[in-house]
Amino acid sequence: MINWIQNWYTENCDGEWEHHQGIKIETLDNPGWNVEINFNFTNTEVNNENWKVYEFSENDWIGYSIIDNIFNASGDSFKLNVILKIFKLITENKSIDEDIVTKLINENKG
Template identity: 45%
Template sequence: MNLLNWLEEWFARNCDGDWEHSQGIRISNLDNPGWSIYINLEGTSLEEAVFEPLKIERSEVDWVHCNIQKMIFRGFGGSRNLQELLDIFKQWTESLESK
């Protein structure tokens, strides 16, 4: 399953008539340029999960930073790192679901 299909499935599994109205997923661009993703974990099986902050600095345009603050998975990265950010979320999620 490709990454976008996986994210659609994860989103659909968490839609309960309420979560998607007040929580959900936000993908946006940064002006430096880059990407940001915010995935609200409140009301999901991940709301209490621990994520060790991640910071990868390969170059000024190739970087990713991920953490959780207030039950929101937050990912930031360079202009060509969107897929990597989503993959980090996917791998973390799948590692917890397999336990």
């Protein structure tokens, strides 16, 4: 996934986008991850999606939304890879359904 996100980022760098939009990956204090990726001024078209959360326990959760071409996702400390996979699938399909997200989460537990 790291190679894929690096390639997507590089493909969208145009001298401007990376200065004002880009990708932000941060840690949360609960602990967990927050990822924000701005689709504005990229070649990627996405559909808006309201916040969807998948919470199995206090330490096993993930959620994401796409509002105004901004992908925002958070998850527990073991969900960074799943967040990036969700982002990848969204870039390929404009959106994804809940069954696919659940499958990604379950694969990550293995």
